[in-house]
Amino acid sequence: MFGALFLKECKQTLKSPVYLIYVVVFVLFVNSQLSNDGWREMQELQEPMPGQSYYGETITHDKALIMEGTLANLMEEVSHNSFATYPLGFYKGVNLTEKEMERAKEILKQCTGKSFETLTYEEFQGAMEEICRLVGKGSSYEKKSYENRIYVPMTYEQAKTEYDQLCISDRLTKAGMRLFCDYAGIVLSILPIFIGVSRGLYDKRAKAQQVIFSKSALGVKVVLSRYLANLTLLCLPVFTMAFYLQMPLYEMAKEVGVRGDFWAFLTVPSVWLLPEIMAVLALAFLITEFTDSILAVFVQTVWGIGGLFGASTLVGDFGLKLVARWNTMGESALFSSMEKELFINRGYYAAFGVLCVLLTVLIYERKRGKGEKLYGKVRETDH
């Protein structure tokens, strides 16, 4: 019974133009970012040798450098009177009034008037807190932000450790798949919404709600088969593209004498992208089932785009962000230190997805009992 329903749903989604658009947009987007050119960084991968002039960059936790970098950024923003903030996830440029600008300049003067030896980190933090009060939430002067955004050139030792980690713990392909997940995650925060909404409204459009309500299949079977069928089909191009894009990387790994992780195309996206798709699709199902409208398109597009623009950094800072960014090839040591945060984040979205599906089942059953409409008047024709 469940299997038959599942297959029926798969067939229906495969025939839908929304699904076709999803596949085309997903493939074009990911391919444009990551095909041969995308792995350029990897092609230039060489074991670092002592005496090189440049080894790349890494985030620093040195307090003096953090102060220096943050104050330089503050000086630039004060000189343009334009402060980048992300209060609700979206970029919001803030311009200060004359009075506020005077205060900002004063704070800057207090900090830069001293040498970095005499300016203590506590004083610096206090000054940044005041700047935050002036420009509002979500600026680069929040502690969490400035402590994770100052890059410095790597030393030979750091570069060598990074290289070893990339080859040994990431076996190249895992690092590549993380970059794939970074790009794929962007489109997957939006596109599944349309699949969910379109499926949710399909019965209504086809005037099949009453017929399906009258069947003996349990609500949980109907909703779950729909959800799983759509989830499977959404994942299909994701894993296919992951496999396709991983192949040149796998070959490249062989060339530099590393045994690439063949299954990375399955394991990495399963952890990184599957919970995201689950959550986005399930919420679209829930909102559409509850409202019988396309409301989910607006709500979730804002959520998706907000999450994307809300990233304070393109590498890490997972928090509870829907789109987990890792826009770099490697940084394996940094990733290891943040892996737990990612697992918590993804676990949260997987659980959120499951909860939304359960709520959808409840709403579906309730509507079934009430005769199509969850609230409002039941029309005469419904009887």
Next chain:
Amino acid sequence: MEKYGKLTISFVRRQYWPHMVMLLLLVVFSGGFVSFKGLDGMQAARVMEMYGTFGGILLFTPLFMPEQDREIWELERSKQTPMWQVYLPRIVLALFLCILYILLFVELMKRGGGNFDPGILFRGAYCEILFLGSIGFFVSALTNQAVIGYMAAVIYFAFNIGGGKYLGKFALFQMMQGEYGNWSYWFMGAAVLLVFGVFMRERRR
């Protein structure tokens, strides 16, 4: 005239009001997403282009929603009033709401001490918002599904974030880069999409 008024009121009551509410929410919550303080020309254009354009998608994409139901469409077709005359007042309503919506933003930015030419900004923003909305309108007209219309408009918006250079004169987000000359292309594009949307929809079915 009374007939068109009734038709449009019925459309608003049954289908359109949630979109009007969403539009209102877009304005009410704008302070959380964009700043209205002391904006110059390019910053004001950024507010309209990155945020305001969503209003166009909301206003123009759902205009065929009642006729998605084939029975309603067939009933309307059987009447003496041609279908384009059913759609036209809705389009006029959306065009009018779009004017109010943009004026509200311009006023908010002016009150925040903005230093920009409101006339030029209004002209550009109106044509751009109309153009993006007309993409949703056209696609939903052809596919008979508002969802696909929204999808197309959102994808067009997103594509412009990185791929605007491939779209020539029809690329969005030009004003915030100081280019104000594209309004006529947006306007022409929108006019073509609106007219052909109605025309092709009725021919196809």
